[in-house]
Amino acid sequence: MTAAPPDAPSVRSVVVDEPGEHRLVTGPQPQPGPGEVRVAVHAAGVCASDREVYDGTRAAGYVRYPVTPGHEWSGTVDAVGEGAVPFGPGEPGGTSAQLLGRKVVAEGFRACLRCDRCREGATSLCTSGYDETGFTRPGAFADSLVLPARLLHLLPDEADLRAAALLEPAAVVAAAVLAARPRAGERIAVLGAGTLGMLAVQLLAAHSPAELMAVDPREQRAEQALTMGATHARTPGAEDSFGGSGSPEGYDLVVETAGAPGTAHDACMLARRGGRVVLTGMFEPGSQGIDPVHLSVSQLTVRSVFGAPSAAWSYAVRAFGSGLLDPAPLITHELPLTAFGEAIGLVGSGDPTVGKVLLKP
Template sequence: MTAAQQPNLAIVAHGKDDVRIEELAEPAPAPDEAVVAVRFGGVCGSDLHYWRHGAAGESILREPMVLGHEVVGEVLHAAADGSGPAAGTRVAVHPATPIDDGSAPFPADSPNLSPAGTYLGSAARMPHTAGAFARRVALPSRMLRTLPDGLDLRTAALVEPAAVAWHGVGRAGDVAGKRVLVVGAGPIGALAVAVAVHHGAAEVIATDLHDLPREVAAKVGAARTIDARDEAAIAAVHADVVIESSGTVPGLASAIRGVARGGTVVMLGLQRSGEVPVLASLAITRELTLVGSFRFNDEIDDVIAALADGSLAVDPVITHVAPVADALEAFATAGDASASSKVLIDLQEAS
């Protein structure tokens, strides 16, 4: 069967420990929306949180929601208003919709900080913003980015998380010629390693608790890796820039210990809600710069170009690909940081 003939299976979260594979109705696109046959979807930490906890941070499931925002595929039907790519075009998806509702100011050049903005597969608002883990979805044509010839869809499935990493490394400024430490070598951390190498870092070092993430980090360009429990080795790095991508309290402590005096720590990993302990005295007396990083803006276009010309090497980050029928097993695999990096779901492959 063709992509348009198969049942429109989707991965839908209903609550804690309740994710189901369901058949959806065919998408009914608005005039500015294209119908996309999604090929690959990358399992993100937020997807795992909705599955395991029924919430991702303070975004709580209140109704069934299709998961997924890291997707690539092919346009089946172009937008009726003539906007966006033509049918048959292979595309990646920028999942954000910035909205300025006047509720809080944000920089005009940082739409990722729009407080009312939405993101595919997010329960932050009611009604929830449906994700794109489905065989066929209707998406605004402005979200679609045409993929260059020669860039295969499997690699392109990393475009969205790589854009998150690209934005995070960019928050440190120019890393060319600098020593960069990446704390936490999960999928985003490994991609941050690859981006730092692409940007000309003199040396990139990565830490993690597990062997497999450290091995992946080395494959994408880390000059050396450190067991995350080795505090002395981390403190001896004296990195110019640290990308904290673990999103944990110990990881943030390691980042502050591992950065050189006067250096910069980018908090890329999302910490838990509420108060988080931090080594403030070290940050103050070493005159460190601590900056946040949240999602991305137009960096997705730079990522696509770098993947297409081969200057951004990310393929080792993909460790598993599973058919949609095995989505729950794929989620379990993605949730085991010792056994996987990025797990992809093939929405067009049934079994």
């Protein structure tokens, strides 16, 4: 990012100086440097990770104060730095001028692209250290955002930017689906019907499962999953504690999205012998562990997902562009940038009627 000229217009951003302390600041509009673009933010989603940043409960090394949060967002490119060119499907050999005015989302991880993990395509496992928009770099709870053009994913001109703000969690879910390799006719369960769970239901429904069960203790959320592609929905019953899955043989695939203290354990109990489990929730220290005896005897395959590599982003953006993925029904609240405190309160309220909360600059 380069210095702003003296006559640059002012823009606003939310800054969390330290846990529990935030302010709305006004300063010169940021200018993109070489290889960078500036995006006018249309909408930015508030998630539990942003609440962790505000509360000070995010793990050490995964946030750098002071910080402008905001890692789920959509917007329009309004300035392009020298050498910033579009790339990706359908964009070979483009010019910087072709980026101006384009609707975009972007990957959050600032991977080095040089280490062995990056070279094999696992950019979310970059060995150069954790670096992510909204946590260690300025995020999208602001009027403008500057970032490397190489992280962009271009959206169709007719794309709904309000819904596109949810493509970051959709990319995380896409990473889980790519790891899970669902097959047509399988019996699948999704544990958790929050934002990640609902997006998982949509992407998994596209693989034509024989059964797609959504499980959530909030009856209203479980039932909403039926409108997103689930064939069945239920709340966990105290009488079974997931020891039986609701089906005698268990599920071929279980995707865990809740990150609650017991859901990693519960996901493994839902799976059939020889089944597959993918964990996407962010667990806190002290969560119930997976029983190694059950894991071994049942011969389960367990994968975990943290963030999303480029391939998962491409998958999510394609699914969104083709209409297979529609995050819009998950949005329940839209607030101005000045209402950051209220938005954080909603996300941490535990109210089952609160879905995705957006900040709109």
